Amino acid sequence: DIVMTQSPTSMSISVGDRVTMNCKASQNVGSNVDWYQQKTGQSPKLLIYKASNRYTGVPDRFTGSGSGTDFTFTISNMQAEDLAVYYCMQSNSYPRTFGGGTKLELK
Amino acid sequence: EVQLVESGGGLVQPGRSLKLSCAASGFTFSNYYMAWVRQAPKKGLEWVATISTSGSRTYYPDSVKGRFTISRDNAKSSLYLQMNSLKSEDTATYYCARPTIAAISTPFAYWGQGTLVTVSS
Numbered sequence: 001d002i003v004m005t006q007s008p009t010s011m012s013i014s015v016g017d018r019v020t021m022n023c024k025a026s027q028n029v030g031s032n033v034d035w036y037q038q039k040t041g042q043s044p045k046l047l048i049y050k051a052s053n054r055y056t057g058v059p060d061r062f063t064g065s066g067s068g069t070d071f072t073f074t075i076s077n078m079q080a081e082d083l084a085v086y087y088c089m090q091s092n093s094y095p096r097t098f099g100g101g102t103k104l105e106l107k
Numbered sequence: 108e109v110q111l112v113e114s115g116g117g118l119v120q121p122g123r124s125l126k127l128s129c130a131a132s133g134f135t136f137s138n139y140y141m142a143w144v145r146q147a148p149k150k151g152l153e154w155v156a157t158i159s160t161s162g163s164r165t166y167y168p169d170s171v172k173g174r175f176t177i178s179r180d181n182a183k184s185s186l187y188l189q190m191n192s193l194k195s196e197d198t199a200t201y202y203c204a205r206p207t208i209a210a211i212s213t214p215f216a217y218w219g220q221g222t223l224v225t226v227s228s
Contacts, residue, residue, distance in 0.1 A: 034214040043202060043218035087152055091213035095168035096154035
């Protein structure tokens with residue numbers, strides 16, 4: 001199985017910060033990585049698919065990049081409503097596997 | 108509007124069975140792969156199963172293979188997850204999920220609100 005390792009596991013941030021988190025795959029997954037946001041008490045929400053494609057309606061402060069084994073997710077201008085846990089998931093092969101998540105908290 | 112509504116969760120003893128349902132509306136259900144994703148309390152997301160449009164192909168991780176069965180009834184726009192030989196580690200909120208467009212299996216653009224399954228004696 002492909003292991004997706006997210007880092008850091010948590011971040012203390014301020015509104016307006018640029019936030020960057022990483023996801024490393026244990027083997028080459030091409031560009032087949034998606035990013036999800038999950039706010040407390042809510043279902044996950046798709047933000048980025050195939051590494052760098054912003055899903056419909058997602059603000060452009062959210063961006064994704066990478067290919068192969070190393071992927072990055074960035075929030076360019078952190079807003080209070082962006083407080084959440086962010087997960088990467090590889091969709092290159094079965095079984096689909098998620099990273100452990102990166103939790104954003106207010107400093 | 109796409110809607111996915113899960114049901115069937117509850118408290119069940121270890122070793123017993125439970126069947127979850129997901130009622131879909133707002134789209135042509137038969138055109139879409141569907142999936143189940145679960146989340147243990149205060150833990151991360153875990154993909155549980157995917158089924159093709161016709162139901163002829165199904166996929167599972169080793170953690171549930173042989174115990175869980177995903178199925179669908181396209182005439183009823185419904186997705187199911189039959190869970191047998193339940194273990195305490197199956198305790199989780201189970202989400203029904205649909206991909207962005209027809210005929211692909213990911214990414215998951217639509218999610219239900221989830222149904223909680225608790226496995227405990």
